[in-house]
Amino acid sequence: MTIEGSNISVNMRVRLGTLELRNPLLTASGTFASGQEYSAFVDLDRIGAVVTKGVSLNPWPGNASPRIAETASGMLNSIGLQNPGVEAFCAKDLPWLAQHDVPVIVNVSGHSMAEYVAVAERLESEPGVDALEINISCPNVDEGGMAFGTTCTAAADVTRAVRAVTAKPLIIKLSPNVTDIAEIARSVEAEGADAVSLINTLLGMAIDTDTWRPKLARGVGGLSGPAIKPVAVRMVWQVANAVGIPVVGMGGIMSTEDAVEFMLAGATCVAVGTANFVDPTATVRIVEGLEEYCRRHSISAVSDLVGAVKF
Amino acid sequence: MTIEGSNISVNMRVRLGTLELRNPLLTASGTFASGQEYSAFVDLDRIGAVVTKGVSLNPWPGNASPRIAETASGMLNSIGLQNPGVEAFCAKDLPWLAQHDVPVIVNVSGHSMAEYVAVAERLESEPGVDALEINISCPNVDEGGMAFGTTCTAAADVTRAVRAVTAKPLIIKLSPNVTDIAEIARSVEAEGADAVSLINTLLGMAIDTDTWRPKLARGVGGLSGPAIKPVAVRMVWQVANAVGIPVVGMGGIMSTEDAVEFMLAGATCVAVGTANFVDPTATVRIVEGLEEYCRRHSISAVSDLVGAVKF
Amino acid sequence: MTLDAATERMLLEHVSVIANERVAEGVGLLVLESPRVAHAVAPGQFVHLRIERDASFILRRPFSIHRAEGNRLHILYQVLGDGTRALARKERGAEMDLIGPLGHGWEMPDGIAHTLLVAGGLGAAPLGMLAEALAERGVAVTVAQGAPTVERLVARELFEATARRVLVATDDGSAGERGFVTQLVDGLLASDRPDVVYACGPEVMTRIVADQARAAGVPCQVSLERLMACGVGACLSCVVATTSGQKRACVDGPVFSAEDVLWDISEIPPKH
Amino acid sequence: MTLDAATERMLLEHVSVIANERVAEGVGLLVLESPRVAHAVAPGQFVHLRIERDASFILRRPFSIHRAEGNRLHILYQVLGDGTRALARKERGAEMDLIGPLGHGWEMPDGIAHTLLVAGGLGAAPLGMLAEALAERGVAVTVAQGAPTVERLVARELFEATARRVLVATDDGSAGERGFVTQLVDGLLASDRPDVVYACGPEVMTRIVADQARAAGVPCQVSLERLMACGVGACLSCVVATTSGQKRACVDGPVFSAEDVLWDISEIPPKH
Numbered sequence A, B: 001m002t003i004e005g006s007n008i009s010v011n012m013r014v015r016l017g018t019l020e021l022r023n024p025l026l027t028a029s030g031t032f033a034s035g036q037e038y039s040a041f042v043d044l045d046r047i048g049a050v051v052t053k054g055v056s057l058n059p060w061p062g063n064a065s066p067r068i069a070e071t072a073s074g075m076l077n078s079i080g081l082q083n084p085g086v087e088a089f090c091a092k093d094l095p096w097l098a099q100h101d102v103p104v105i106v107n108v109s110g111h112s113m114a115e116y117v118a119v120a121e122r123l124e125s126e127p128g129v130d131a132l133e134i135n136i137s138c139p140n141v142d143e144g145g146m147a148f149g150t151t152c153t154a155a156a157d158v159t160r161a162v163r164a165v166t167a168k169p170l171i172i173k174l175s176p177n178v179t180d181i182a183e184i185a186r187s188v189e190a191e192g193a194d195a196v197s198l199i200n201t202l203l204g205m206a207i208d209t210d211t212w213r214p215k216l217a218r219g220v221g222g223l224s225g226p227a228i229k230p231v232a233v234r235m236v237w238q239v240a241n242a243v244g245i246p247v248v249g250m251g252g253i254m255s256t257e258d259a260v261e262f263m264l265a266g267a268t269c270v271a272v273g274t275a276n277f278v279d280p281t282a283t284v285r286i287v288e289g290l291e292e293y294c295r296r297h298s299i300s301a302v303s304d305l306v307g308a309v310k311f
Numbered sequence C, D: 001m002t003l004d005a006a007t008e009r010m011l012l013e014h015v016s017v018i019a020n021e022r023v024a025e026g027v028g029l030l031v032l033e034s035p036r037v038a039h040a041v042a043p044g045q046f047v048h049l050r051i052e053r054d055a056s057f058i059l060r061r062p063f064s065i066h067r068a069e070g071n072r073l074h075i076l077y078q079v080l081g082d083g084t085r086a087l088a089r090k091e092r093g094a095e096m097d098l099i100g101p102l103g104h105g106w107e108m109p110d111g112i113a114h115t116l117l118v119a120g121g122l123g124a125a126p127l128g129m130l131a132e133a134l135a136e137r138g139v140a141v142t143v144a145q146g147a148p149t150v151e152r153l154v155a156r157e158l159f160e161a162t163a164r165r166v167l168v169a170t171d172d173g174s175a176g177e178r179g180f181v182t183q184l185v186d187g188l189l190a191s192d193r194p195d196v197v198y199a200c201g202p203e204v205m206t207r208i209v210a211d212q213a214r215a216a217g218v219p220c221q222v223s224l225e226r227l228m229a230c231g232v233g234a235c236l237s238c239v240v241a242t243t244s245g246q247k248r249a250c251v252d253g254p255v256f257s258a259e260d261v262l263w264d265i266s267e268i269p270p271k272h
């Protein structure tokens, strides 16, 4: 695409397996709902793809409040995958998204292997769903969630089971709360994942020193925001060097430079999460910033940044 | 001890195994050298104990520069255990420390099992050494270091080997870069560790978007500071609930409230690291703050805070 | 849409500080030049304010609109933590940005003649605009206001100017009756027979007022506080349990019909 | 010792801004009321400044003392990132704290008559106090100064007032000779036959000057920059490889004898 006010044209397109996107900027699941709220601030047709809030088979109430706590350069959340269930999602969210020119990646959550499969099967027939992101890394549910993302066997099992029921591009979302994330990435690649996305939140806790109670009703929750960026960049770099499939990088991206940093580390796409809360225009601001960065550095294709870190 | 300007007296004493300390405030290894530099800012006799920079068997050059990078509410370091070796340490640092009224905990680093043992053996005969902290969690060395802290077997092996050669209180410093830190804590407790300390730094990376080079010459390094506090508090809470031995908590402690938060989570002692760089008087400021906090909450013994978080 | 369009849509506005001064113990009054929100805001709505840029606290802070006159917003804020401490340091000319007007405000049904506004502490903030709007419509307003001490009583002039009666209760009796504002409510329900009760304050108080109103058979609206990340309905951090399921305080509230709320004290934001 | 004693020891000082203005393109001059450091500092030493409190950047920033007069410190700073941007926003009266004076400064051996000071860009900062001290002792000072353009040339008055000669080179020729300051050095070494060369600037430049001095058989001192966490010798983040092992720039430096330095360009702090 050609950029106004410049004769250099930057190719912003990237590929996640068979899914071709107009630019590398995705929304991080759970921070952008299904896009409706933020469409008041940004045009969805400027974003690479909308990644929806996690969808489970049945309606899920989520955790008790308080569900968030602010921390130094970050925040903890224990929303707990509250969602109306896949039927309501297909009835309400997909039709709304269908009216917009933006690829849709549905984030699938499960409390059991069977649930992941059931949700994936239900979505398979939906033309409005361009890809699935399987969340095997949610620190905020008791059964399932993160458990599936912390061992190679479990991660491989979920991937194999979902792969068997979907022909859509399959992205597995990895947990950072592990000793060796590269090994888990390899095990899901081996089972046919088309891409991996990371990082989900780091398991954290905060205690109120006046009340002596945890700041989150659930006790522990997931840490996100700028605070975790160095851990996320490191993991993206490790995983990108361990697998052949594309990596979606996220964790504390607030600025264009942050997005570039993840791409240099090896991310083909980047996702913006907590930043939406701080600046509801963050997604499009960063898309525009990436184009501008490429022009400034005379880079003709944004994909030239992927893994370009120099040692 | 009685506090001026108050008729309530707060007992600040705590025990780490057989080691009794006048207060729970330790220095975090590697951020306070052997105390000499900071003795210009604080009186060491106000601190619970000095934990020294990591000491290895032979002199060690450490990593190339740049060795640090600032991150959001934190910093990365890849110092790489630079130190003059245990002989030089015994010749220079211990005599200096002996002139001061402060318990000394020597942080032991090793690039092999044999090295941990050799350093511990060498220190056994030194009366000026009150306890050993074995660093099996350094992310900044190629062999050894963190490798020993990421599996239960390796952690247990190191503990057993060092336990066999020392009668001094033995503290094992755990790595946060693991899937289940509680399980590793249990395995070192089983081998006779008197206490565990956590967390060491989270493995992280930062890339300069102008030069496209990692900000650290070594590429990756250890993340410390306020950014990691929620992860550290969560791990201290998990470990304190998994073992019977005392826990030394650290990770982003900058204020009195931060220290209280770690004690409520289950830490018997707290260590101040990165905060020394920001405020060279942080250690004593927090000791004074803890006394004041206890008085304000009419707590007669600081140890009453340990694990007192309410659910 | 260009990025500026977001601001054209009156949702994201760059504002500047006109005045910022202490009006009560630990309470400041912030006056912002914020034309778009000032003209669009309805009583009970709020803004989500970005107080600092490269600070270590990253989230926006929600504040009710206490008054809107011309292009200006008045915000009454209590100094509690990092955000409000930083806010208290802002001087005339300082620039910030905010999202708003947000949320579902107070309902003013047609044909009501008498109303009772119950304010606990800073709960007076969102009731200011309401009192003015009701008075404008010729609806009689009675205010029952509580505070720990007289030094912490806020918005007195506004209430005196707009309400037919203002009754006060302070914990230490330094103004009005000694005790809690809730002690005044039963009497006022009986004497004034209001058509609607509007309540805002600590959730323990709001809940009692809701019970008192129910007992008296008077419809009651309450404004609730929740920790809010996005402020626009996307993150689900601000849920309120209601008879019709979990609602988001930032879009479905902060004002709810008291009958619909399934009270859960554990959901009150951290004390200070 | 009470905590105040740390400040009594003249190491930690609470300072206030007397003035802060732009003196060149992207360069500010900060004047601080800092009596203890101002009276104790020697040429080439630095302070470790805590610019903000609850900002997202947590580390102190090291700055050389450009001048010290009475109770005041002059700091010349280039605006690069978060810290210096925040510094540029500080107004008269703003309060900060600093650690200092820190480090090992310039050596001024007895009996020297002629000196050559080579400054690249902000390298002029630590050379200011040195030029004044040398002039005071009646030592002849020649300054060779480089900058990208005339707009970015700093400390001209100070050098004009204290040096016998000031030669300038700019990349674009907008002042003095076109090219690098190092082009001036060989000529000056030959013509002035200095007893000592003092150099500060980008490490690529300092290194060349050190070579030029060695070739001419003139002793050379260089001030080096390293990323610094503690600033007091405890963290080992600032090491410089020397013939006598690894030294800490914050205590053993920042000034080193050029012959002792084992140059390693990779150690230069990140460019901007």
Ligand SMILES: Cc1cc2nc3c(=O)[nH]c(=O)nc-3n(C[C@H](O)[C@H](O)[C@H](O)COP(=O)(O)OP(=O)(O)OC[C@H]3O[C@@H](n4cnc5c(N)ncnc54)[C@H](O)[C@@H]3O)c2cc1C
Residues within 6 Å of the ligand: A069, A070, C046, C059, C060, C061, C062, C063, C064, C065, C075, C076, C077, C078, C079, C080, C081, C082, C083, C084, C085, C122, C125, C126, C224, C225, C226, C227, C228, C254, C269, C270
């Ligand atoms: C819809 C709504 C309207 C509000 N209107 C006002 C008002 O007009 N005047 C006023 O003084 N306060 C008001 N509050 C409360 C105000 O948002 C908090 O006092 C403020 O966010 C505290 O920020 P802090 O950084 O000073 O405190 P901190 O405790 O440091 O804040 C830490 C985190 O907790 C959140 N938080 C803390 N207390 C509250 C609270 N009571 N409610 C919601 N979030 C909280 C902060 O937003 C932040 O995310 C309102 C809250 C809501 C939800």
Ligand SMILES: Cc1cc2nc3c(=O)[nH]c(=O)nc-3n(C[C@H](O)[C@H](O)[C@H](O)COP(=O)(O)OP(=O)(O)OC[C@H]3O[C@@H](n4cnc5c(N)ncnc54)[C@H](O)[C@@H]3O)c2cc1C
Residues within 6 Å of the ligand: B069, B070, D046, D059, D060, D061, D062, D063, D064, D065, D075, D076, D077, D078, D079, D080, D081, D082, D083, D084, D085, D122, D125, D126, D224, D225, D226, D227, D228, D254, D269, D270
């Ligand atoms: C002994 C010494 C004396 C100095 N004297 C001066 C001076 O008089 N005037 C001046 O303008 N600059 C001086 N510098 C460089 C100055 O410290 C940096 O420019 C400044 O720290 C940049 O901070 P920032 O937040 O704007 O940049 P950022 O890049 O955002 O800083 C990020 C981190 O890198 C560090 N950093 C970045 N650049 C440098 C650098 N060149 N040297 C050391 N650390 C750096 C910062 O301290 C911070 O920890 C000196 C450096 C040292 C070591």
Ligand SMILES: Cc1cc2nc3c(=O)[nH]c(=O)nc-3n(C[C@H](O)[C@H](O)[C@H](O)COP(=O)(O)O)c2cc1C
Residues within 6 Å of the ligand: A028, A029, A030, A031, A053, A054, A077, A079, A081, A107, A135, A138, A173, A199, A200, A201, A223, A224, A225, A226, A228, A250, A251, A252, A253, A271, A272, A273, A274, A275, C235
């Ligand atoms: C409020 C909130 C809700 C989230 N919900 C989900 C979710 O439903 N599914 C999921 O895979 N990740 C979820 N995440 C994780 C984010 O998608 C992202 O991985 C993480 O926040 C790191 O990115 P960030 O630092 O940019 O926010 C959630 C994060 C936040 C803050």
Ligand SMILES: Cc1cc2nc3c(=O)[nH]c(=O)nc-3n(C[C@H](O)[C@H](O)[C@H](O)COP(=O)(O)O)c2cc1C
Residues within 6 Å of the ligand: B028, B029, B030, B031, B053, B054, B077, B079, B081, B107, B135, B138, B173, B199, B200, B201, B223, B224, B225, B226, B228, B250, B251, B252, B253, B271, B272, B273, B274, B275, D235
């Ligand atoms: C510069 C630096 C050097 C360190 N060196 C060591 C070390 O030698 N041995 C060790 O066990 N931990 C070392 N650490 C880790 C700290 O002791 C501490 O575990 C970690 O920094 C978290 O605490 P903090 O956030 O308060 O700094 C080092 C940390 C820093 C920042």
Ligand code: FES
Residues within 6 Å of the ligand: C227, C228, C229, C230, C231, C232, C233, C234, C235, C236, C237, C238, C239, C248, C249, C250, C251
């Ligand atoms: S604050 Fe995000 S949904 Fe209400």
Ligand code: FES
Residues within 6 Å of the ligand: D227, D228, D229, D230, D231, D232, D233, D234, D235, D236, D237, D238, D239, D248, D249, D250, D251
């Ligand atoms: S900066 Fe810490 S040793 Fe030099």
